[in-house]
Amino acid sequence: MMTIELEGRGYPDVFTHPVVGRSELDAARVAVRWRPDPTAAAREALLQSLGLVPATPDEQPRRLVVAVAASDGLWWVQRADGGVVDADVLDRLTGSELVEWAAPGYRATGRGSVFTVNPTRLYLDQYALESIGEAGARAAGVTPDPYGSSRVPGLVALRVVGRTAIEAARRLTATLSGRGHRPALVFENIPFSPPARGGRPVVPAHPPRYWERDIA
Secondary structure, three states, X not given: OOOOOOHHHOOOOEEEEOOOEEEEEEEEEEEEEEOOOOOXXXXXXXXXXXXXXXXXXXXOOOOOEEOOOOOOOEEEEEEOOOOOOOHHHHHXXXXXXXXXXXXXXXXXXXXXXXXXXXXXXXXXXXXXXXXXXXXXXXXXXXEEOOOOOOXXXXXXXXXXXXXXXXXXXXXXXXXXXXXXXXXXXXXXXXXXXXXXXXXXXXXXXXXOOHHHOEOO
């Protein structure tokens, strides 16, 4: 699939996820985290102005995909013509006062499942963070998040102050590898099609591995 300038926005064509491995950009779908105040009408008006519509599940009638159970704050969207979402549309989407963040999808090689990661947050083990200090962390594009919680002992929530969590993870890995560390880096994953129960998407209360953590 052709991608347009998203590498320059911190979304590489390919990256290695710590659990699912090699993952390729699938810019036909974008996850949108809305700010809490916008009405449904305001959200839909923004999408329409950008030529976007609620995403279509594979081989299913078009419907809104809610990626987090019991919440309408995170949607998956796509272009109305089925094309890829380019950098201009992504910039206009993320620049809207209605949107907290937006991130294109990735497809795990060999699995076929589409997901994205929260571009604004990352988790790192405490020892690794202490080894590089706050200055080293900021140079990699992250800073400790006083409002974040990893829910896992030994992991520290980091706020991305650079472009994306994927880009920050690459820089942290390079910095720590140079010091002989193999850090535990953790993304917040957002699946395109979470498991369904009774026709409603659900997020497991206890993900099988903490570094596969789905947002709740």
